[in-house]
Amino acid sequence: MEDCLSKKIEITVSEAEKRTGRNAMNMQETYTAYLIETRAVESQNEGQCSPVDSLWRRYSEFELLRNYLLVTYPHIVVPPLPEKRADFVWHKLSADNMDPDFVERRRIGLENFLLRVASHPVLCQDNIFYSFLTQEGGWKEMVNETGFQLKADSRLKALNATFRVKNPDKRFTELKHYSDELQSVISHLLRVRARVADRLYGVYKVHGNYGRVFSEWSAIEKEMGDGLQSAGHHMDVYAASIDDILEEEEHYADQLKEYLFYAEALRAVCRKHELMQYDLEMAAQDLTSKKQQCEELATGTVRTFSLKGMTSKLFGQETPEQREAKIKVLEEQIQEGEEQLKSKNLEGRDFVKSAWADIERFKEQKNHDLKEALISYAVMQISMCKKGIQVWTNAKECFSKM
């Protein structure tokens, strides 16, 4: 942990700016650029402020970075980016990417992403990541030069593996189920939360109408007038208070959202394991069949049906020289195959070991973060209640003076 980048430099995403430019298809587009600022963390003794380095990046560059990390470190649960499009919104929030509130929340999410990567023991040491933070020009080319896109597993291949793998590590199977269920439950939670927010907004805002009618009523009253009028003012305060309350709650929702997306990252690690395991199983199967072929050729017995066997039966046997040649080729392939199998096995075991280590690290982080988030939920409720008690107590006092 002492080696973590986050201990050495301060990272902030401090600003967001609207820009226009030309995209890959040479069409005009508007996008938002984010300012990343980095500063070396000073030791206590020096007491000087080191200079701030800064550069601008847009969301697509963050995406590129993350994809690179996903491919390069498939055994790591890679921190997620904030959502691309506003999802789970309730009516007051806009779903427009250019909306200032959305941009602001995205800025915070991007900063959070960078901090997560910088505090990860493995990821923080990556050069591409470091360059992302410090090297403005030529970074894109640098990433592409790593050729990570070529290493990426195809989606189809991964899906195929998921269905056909025979002996995946049990822990990964369980983890896969867990991450699926987690995704499902958090999605559900966020959807309902948005509806709850909507309704609560309605309740508070209608109270604002009391303000107006009490004011109108107070005009025709003598002794009751003042009390009514001032109570009406408190109703207005009550109605207005919901805006701050819901803004705070949005922050809580964002914390849950991060883990919704983290579930996808967990899933990705499981998929990689399945793929590797499937690969291994296929390689083993291939080796077995080659050995069998070799044996059949050597002994002349056909134990299993093969096209080769059929054609030789139909069109005559091969010459002993031909057979010798074939056996030689097969024996070479078998040797290669055995070596490959060994290394694949090793790879597989290493992957399982390091992935599981990161998963344990992730579990700790998740439990810690979510417990904190749930505490903040309770604190928010308390704060909302105290505000409510205050307003209604004030109103009650006004009524008592009627």
Added chain:
Amino acid sequence: MSGGAAGTAKALPSSGPKSLREMPHPLATSSSEEMGPALTPSPDLLLPRSIADKDLSLPNGTPVDTSSPASSSSLLNRLQLDDDLDGETRDLFVTVDDPKKHVCTMETYITYRVTTKTTRAEFDLPEYSVRRRYQDFDWLRNKLEESQPTHLIPPLPEKFVVKGVVDRFSEEFVETRRKALDKFLKRITDHPVLSFNEHFNVFLTAKDLNAYKKQGMALLSKMGESVKYVTGGYKLRSRPLEFAAIGEYLDTFSLKLGTIDRIAQRIIKEQLEYLVELREYGPVYSTWGGLEVELAEPLEGVSACIGNCCTALEELSEDMSEDFLPVLREYILYSESMKNVLKKRDQVQAEYEAKLEAVALKKEERPKVPTDVEKCQDRVECFNADLKADMERWQNNKRQDFRQLLMGMADKNIQYYEKVCGTAISLAGIQVVCFSLRWC
């Protein structure tokens, strides 16, 4: 009222050849004052000698006959403009409680127990307990309107209930109605004139009210209503300022109450929709808790907290429906019936002015003022006096009622937030313990 028997009302003695218009009005104060709760009685008014004393006189010294229900009641009203019933002087207590369902072949209905405790001479016994149904209350109100047309009669809860929408026999509905009926009788009890009304007496005491109802009808048709104020057919040129002001006030007042009613209903509706969503929200945390190990307890805690919030919210909405809205509606009904009384007053004044004009044109009748015109004047004066006194009483009661109602509304909201706060605090407690056990 000992002078209840209908005899011929004797005319007010005339003060001489002055024209009626020049006679000092018994309640002469500045005529252009606004109607408001601070209607101060003329300093000339004397506090009562005994009510039973037949030698009552007007402040200007003219003796008055108490045999006419109209004049004596108005006099009593005028003499007791101050808040006359504090705890010590109160001698009549009425309560409505104990609703019971009766199932008969023809119908099903609810009766309420009406308990009376009193030291008044008008009652034979110190205590009574009778059972009455809504019909009976309705009958009483009609009788009071008929026999005391110059007074503001408190409203009853709404008579008709849309079947199928509201359950007439549900606990909530019955309780709401009971409270309103109790309020109705208490308002009558507190009124210095209405509480002495004989129909009210019978309502509180008679074992068989139906028999009295039938007998009452027969009596009436024999004697004719002794006080018949609904003259009809006369058009008032202009309402005196103070009554016009009351009319305008009542118009705006009931309008504002209507708006408040709609807002309150809308809030209840929004709260119930919020409740629906909360009911789905809580359990999702539970489901999540089922997936987790370390997070199970905090997540379950949130679920429970939301559950408690739901319960508290339900209670709040119920309270508002049952306690707040009915009182608002009562006052809207009250305003409506008060406007009708104002109209009746206008009628009486119109009749008087018309007859007076007719007299002024006939020169032979002067200087002697015909009796029926004098009676009209008397009626107008009494009506105005009664109405003003009742208005002031009404304003005071209204102020107290609304202060209590609105403070109650604030209280219910405070209680709701306190309940939710409490459950959130204990949730935070669990969470923090859970957190610190692991990471501190």
